[in-house]
Amino acid sequence: MNKEIIVTIKQLEQVGYFASDYIIDALNSALVLNKPLLIEGPAGSGKTWLAKALSHLKEWNLIRLQSHEGIDEDKALYEWNYRKQLLSLQSDIDGEKSIEDIFSEDFLIERPILQALRSKETSLLLIDEVDRADEEMEALLLEVLAEDQVTIPELGTISGSHNFHTILTSNSTRELSDALKRRCIYLYLDFPEISREALILSHHIEGLDKNDSEKIASMISYIRKLNIQKPPSIAEVADWLKYVWSKDTGLGERNLKKNIGILIKNNHDQKVVIEEIENFNNKQ
Amino acid sequence: MKTSIISSKVLSEFATFCRDNDLDIGVNITKDSFQLLNEQEINNIHQAIYYLQFLFVNNYKDIEKYKFLASRFFNLNLKLKNNDKQLDYESLFSNTNQEKDIMNSLFLDYLLSPTQEKLTSLSYDAISSFESLDFSRPVSINYWVERIMTSSYVEEMMKVFLINDIDKYSKYQVYALEQGFLKDFRDEIFTQLFNIKNQSKEPYDYEFLDKLVDLSEKDFLHTDKSERKDLLQQARKLGMYLAVKLKKKTNDNKKGRVSLRKTIRKSLSYGGSMFSTVHVRKIKKKPKLIVFCDISGSMALYSIFGLNFLSGILKAFRNIRAFVFIDGTTEVTDLVRNNTGEEISSILGQWNNYVKLDGHSDYSFSFETLLDNIKDISPNNLHLLVIGDARNNYRFLDEKLLIDISEKFEKIYWLNPEKEAYWSTGDSIINHFQPICESIEEVRNLNQLKIFVEKISKKLV
Numbered sequence: 212m213n214k215e216i217i218v219t220i221k222q223l224e225q226v227g228y229f230a231s232d233y234i235i236d237a238l239n240s241a242l243v244l245n246k247p248l249l250i251e252g253p254a255g256s257g258k259t260w261l262a263k264a265l266s267h268l269k270e271w272n273l274i275r276l277q278s279h280e281g282i283d284e285d286k287a288l289y290e291w292n293y294r295k296q297l298l299s300l301q302s303d304i305d306g307e308k309s310i311e312d313i314f315s316e317d318f319l320i321e322r323p324i325l326q327a328l329r330s331k332e333t334s335l336l337l338i339d340e341v342d343r344a345d346e347e348m349e350a351l352l353l354e355v356l357a358e359d360q361v362t363i364p365e366l367g368t369i370s371g372s373h374n375f376h377t378i379l380t381s382n383s384t385r386e387l388s389d390a391l392k393r394r395c396i397y398l399y400l401d402f403p404e405i406s407r408e409a410l411i412l413s414h415h416i417e418g419l420d421k422n423d424s425e426k427i428a429s430m431i432s433y434i435r436k437l438n439i440q441k442p443p444s445i446a447e448v449a450d451w452l453k454y455v456w457s458k459d460t461g462l463g464e465r466n467l468k469k470n471i472g473i474l475i476k477n478n479h480d481q482k483v484v485i486e487e488i489e490n491f492n493n494k495q
Numbered sequence: 496m497k498t499s500i501i502s503s504k505v506l507s508e509f510a511t512f513c514r515d516n517d518l519d520i521g522v523n524i525t526k527d528s529f530q531l532l533n534e535q536e537i538n539n540i541h542q543a544i545y546y547l548q549f550l551f552v553n554n555y556k557d558i559e560k561y562k563f564l565a566s567r568f569f570n571l572n573l574k575l576k577n578n579d580k581q582l583d584y585e586s587l588f589s590n591t592n593q594e595k596d597i598m599n600s601l602f603l604d605y606l607l608s609p610t611q612e613k614l615t616s617l618s619y620d621a622i623s624s625f626e627s628l629d630f631s632r633p634v635s636i637n638y639w640v641e642r643i644m645t646s647s648y649v650e651e652m653m654k655v656f657l658i659n660d661i662d663k664y665s666k667y668q669v670y671a672l673e674q675g676f677l678k679d680f681r682d683e684i685f686t687q688l689f690n691i692k693n694q695s696k697e698p699y700d701y702e703f704l705d706k707l708v709d710l711s712e713k714d715f716l717h718t719d720k721s722e723r724k725d726l727l728q729q730a731r732k733l734g735m736y737l738a739v740k741l742k743k744k745t746n747d748n749k750k751g752r753v754s755l756r757k758t759i760r761k762s763l764s765y766g767g768s769m770f771s772t773v774h775v776r777k778i779k780k781k782p783k784l785i786v787f788c789d790i791s792g793s794m795a796l797y798s799i800f801g802l803n804f805l806s807g808i809l810k811a812f813r814n815i816r817a818f819v820f821i822d823g824t825t826e827v828t829d830l831v832r833n834n835t836g837e838e839i840s841s842i843l844g845q846w847n848n849y850v851k852l853d854g855h856s857d858y859s860f861s862f863e864t865l866l867d868n869i870k871d872i873s874p875n876n877l878h879l880l881v882i883g884d885a886r887n888n889y890r891f892l893d894e895k896l897l898i899d900i901s902e903k904f905e906k907i908y909w910l911n912p913e914k915e916a917y918w919s920t921g922d923s924i925i926n927h928f929q930p931i932c933e934s935i936e937e938v939r940n941l942n943q944l945k946i947f948v949e950k951i952s953k954k955l956v
Contacts, residue, residue, distance in 0.1 A: 240549045243534045244527055251555065392553035393521035399555035436671040491670055 228264035237398035247377035252400035255444015258380040272334035276323040278344035314365035328371040342381040439480040711941035734807020751775035789883030791856035797912040801882035820861035823851025885925035901931040
């Protein structure tokens with residue numbers, strides 16, 4: 212087994228990512244098999260952060276492709292530099308240039324996927340929020356993910372250097388195709404369990420002790436279970452706590468109500484959270 | 496090469512077994528699985544199955560299914576590691592107030608490691624311990640679900656959640672667990688009761704089944720909460736659509752007739768050739784609209800649709816005013832303009848605030864107060880949109896008032912949610928308004944509202 216490639220919980224902790232065994236096992240499976248890792252889960256559960264932490268830990272070059280509706284091969288794979296091609300043709304008074312000269316490496320603009328494929332140093336290709344891209348884009352990824360190669364009609368097939376790893380993230384806003392999923396190792400990354408979230412919070416907030424961080428993590432975990440449209444992400448909780456902690460005003464429900472805008476970003480959700488916490492307090 | 500804990504033959508048989516049970520697995524999975532098992536330091540079958548899930552499962556909903564299939568195939572009682580254990584409930588529940596008995600331990604066992612089978616068995620026990628279950632009574636399944644949920648058996652079971660000596664934040668967790676359990680348990684009891692009730696039933700004849708109703712054809716009054724939410728949004732969108740159309744129309748009509756004098760003067764700068772024409776600047780005729788909604792008991796729901804529709808238009812035009820009335824008039828322009836659909840619906844909740852006298856609609860007095868409210872607005876190009884059933888509770892309607900209304904407004908449009916067949920029957924005074932109205936439309940569903948919007952967008956400007 213390639214021991215160099217695998218990562219441990221401790222190593223990731225050193226770069227500020229607190230993973231569970233489950234995450235580490237899925238990640239290591241992907242690294243060992245050199246297969247893409249598809250991470251699905253709610254927004255703000257630390258999917259992108261895992262890729263960043265991995266690249267930081269391994270000192271790999273992080274190449275990020277942010278997916279969005281309408282993204283195509285021009286933005287993801289490669290593009291021909293038309294201006295340069297035109298200028299080159301204009302300067303070619305004798306007409307010596309052939310089609311091959313114009314469609315050569317000199318005129319090729321590498322986009323993230325091609326960059327990763329041809330990268331000489333080990334790199335990590337992060338295809339973020341792949342569910343936002345169209346299905347055509349998924350089809351484009353199939354060749355890259357399965358064969359480590361892309362085909363450019365004018366240049367032929369470009370094979371990868373095999374020294375890059377791929378992480379795809381998805382917020383599950385739509386179902387990805389089976390063809391894409393089959394090529395990946397699958398990891399569902401939910402919000403962290405209380406103990407892990409407490410660790411994350413105490414790492415981010417200076418002076419927050421274990422007891423307090425566990426109390427806050429319990430409350431946040433409860434809030435996430437409420438019927439709200441967008442549960443607070445880890446980053447939002449950290450921001451909220453940073454503010455409350457910096458003001459040194461304690462962690463009561465009153466503070467939650469006052470600064471709820473940092474934590475919950477929807478009017479309806481804010482009402483639900485405040486109401487439920489009041490209900491809960493009245494019940495006790 | 497190391498020998499894998501699962502041979503390739505068994506692995507491929509397991510993959511086939513999963514495929515046969517609708518777990519979607521690719522063809523080349525066996526090769527990757529074999530490689531993964533060889534590469535990882537795997538000591539036992541449990542570990543092997545745990546690692547294989549990363550390849551076999553590609554949807555989080557299938558994780559439980561995979562565990563079930565693996566336990567069936569390898570004949571194991573699987574407890575795979577997972578990432579969703581939230582709190583050490585085991586130690587928490589050791590503080591529970593309830594005495595330990597068999598029922599209690601089954602329930603605790605479910606809470607600590609929930610599975611569908613355990614939930615089914617718990618709900619089956621709850622149903623069988625409830626003796627008064629009688630499907631011959633003309634009540635819905637939900638009635639029996641509620642009875643069972645409040646039965647002494649379930650109450651006894653729920654005492655597990657009464658835990659001593661825990662801090663407030665751990666109580667959050669227990670409370671969340673309790674609420675989550677209640678929801679799942681209620682659903683499961685419903686499903687089981689549904690199955691039991693339908694066991695003895697003959698299949699329905701096709702012709703007796705309810706036909707699917709197109710939501711846009713459904714009467715507003717007969718919509719449920721979720722349908723209403725959807726329809727309110729669509730009504731709002733329709734208002735916005737109308738606003739866009741009207742905006743476009745007012746903007747398109749910017750150019751007036753060609754000014755010959757100015758065109759000739761301008762042509763001098765091109766040596767006399769008429770290179771371009773100059774138009775007389777046209778004064779925009781923005782629609783001045785008053786919307787007048789009856790929110791009395793019978794009309795309230797329809798009016799909320801009307802007001803939602805209106806809020807879409809109000810965003811685009813400043814010179815539209817909205818009034819609601821029962822037995823007197825109240826202006827709600829700002830309320831409708833600045834608020835979302837949900838807050839507009841709150842008008843219904845504060846119904847009492849809009850009652851001036853006795854709470855029964857009074858069209859005569861309401862129109863009088865409306866005219867009084869808008870006496871400063873010039874009647875030039877002023878339109879009125881009334882949403883109401885014109886049921887005046889047998890009150891007197893003065894003919895002079897009708898003349899005043901017709902003089903005040905250039906055009907009057909009336910949306911009546913009543914079926915046309917009922918117009919002018921009983922206390923309806925719609926026939927009195929017919930001569931002064933541009934059009935009276937029956938609008939009781941979304942499609943009719945759409946048709947009205949198409950008509951009004953052509954006529955209003």
